[in-house]
Amino acid sequence: MNLKEIKEILNCRNLSDESLLDTEIDFCIAADLMSDVLRFARTGSLLLTGITNNQVLQVAEIMDLRGIIFVRGKEPDKEIIAQAKERKLPLLITENLLFDACGILFSRGLKGGKTRLQEKNGSTSNIQPVVHD
Amino acid sequence: MAQQVIYNQSFTIKGGDFINAGSVSVKIKKILKELGLKPEVIYKVAICCYEAEMNTIMYTYKGYVDFSITPEEVVVKINDEGPGIENIELAMKEGYSTATPQMREMGFGAGMGLPNIKKNSDVFEITSEVLKGTKLLFKIFVS
Numbered sequence: 001m002n003l004k005e006i007k008e009i010l011n012c013r014n015l016s017d018e019s020l021l022d023t024e025i026d027f028c029i030a031a032d033l034m035s036d037v038l039r040f041a042r043t044g045s046l047l048l049t050g051i052t053n054n055q056v057l058q059v060a061e062i063m064d065l066r067g068i069i070f071v072r073g074k075e076p077d078k079e080i081i082a083q084a085k086e087r088k089l090p091l092l093i094t095e096n097l098l099f100d101a102c103g104i105l106f107s108r109g110l111k112g113g114k115t116r117l118q119e120k121n122g123s124t125s126n127i128q129p130v131v132h133d
Numbered sequence: 134m135a136q137q138v139i140y141n142q143s144f145t146i147k148g149g150d151f152i153n154a155g156s157v158s159v160k161i162k163k164i165l166k167e168l169g170l171k172p173e174v175i176y177k178v179a180i181c182c183y184e185a186e187m188n189t190i191m192y193t194y195k196g197y198v199d200f201s202i203t204p205e206e207v208v209v210k211i212n213d214e215g216p217g218i219e220n221i222e223l224a225m226k227e228g229y230s231t232a233t234p235q236m237r238e239m240g241f242g243a244g245m246g247l248p249n250i251k252k253n254s255d256v257f258e259i260t261s262e263v264l265k266g267t268k269l270l271f272k273i274f275v276s
Contacts, residue, residue, distance in 0.1 A: 034187075035245035038180045039252070043172075051240040058155030062162060062179045127176045127253075 001025055001110060003067055003090055009108060010101055012069065012092035015081050020090040023066050028110050030102050034059045040113045042126050048101055052076035060089055071098045136203040140168065146189045146196040148215065151239070154190045158182035161200055168202065170275065177253040177273045178207050184246040185211050185269055191236055192216065193266065204275065211269045218261040225251065
């Protein structure tokens with residue numbers, strides 16, 4: 001599913017260039033604590049969060065996150081939006097609560113950190129052996 | 134025999150500097166990417182560095198980072214000037230945190246910092262002296 005479809009599903013406001021919404025999303029992580037993102041997000045995930053400060057951008061950079069959806073209608077400062085634009089990191093805002101936004105995306109087939117394949121292989125690492133764009 | 138150092142750089146982190154927080158780790162990640170290290174290695178180093186950088190910013194006055202790469206490993210040493218850690222065993226426990234409400238509002242205080250560094254590194258050493266500071270060393274094997 002790409003971000004354009006996610007934008008429609010969650011009725012999001014887009015803060016980025018429209019062209020960035022072609023980004024494909026395979027996995028999501030929902031968290032308000034940045035260490036949890038570092039520990040549990042699969043690299044290259046879409047982040048759903050209520051945190052709007054510059055640390056989400058830094059964590060996005062570390063984990064090569066493919067986009068951020070701010071829930072509960074939370075809007076980051078202009079400076080954060082400008083920085084994200086510079087880094088070509090898609091930012092979206094939904095009025096949905098975190099639980100609802102996750103539930104909607106999950107019901108449409110998006111998955112979280114741990115996949116059945118990882119469990120089968122006994123791997124507990126959230127780090128993917130590929131470089132994300 | 135001493136290992137051949139391919140790359141070495143030092144950084145200084147200022148305690149309480151939330152504006153630039155994370156920038157050292159992002160820089161280190163870019164260096165590793167440019168040097169063409171394996172993605173798994175890059176992510177592990179970047180995650181460890183970010184956690185350590187945030188700890189330094191949140192809890193210390195100043196931190197000195199020494200980052201070096203040899204053909205075998207990436208080595209990061211961070212020595213800080215700060216209050217030190219009274220009980221390292223407790224600080225290593227997942228979920229234990231001394232973060233203030235303001236830090237939690239910013240998305241910190243998960244109590245996962247040091248455990249995340251330990252989990253993602255191959256060598257992890259920490260020593261601390263109360264009222265002086267903490268010395269942290271971690272290594273990530275390259276292959």
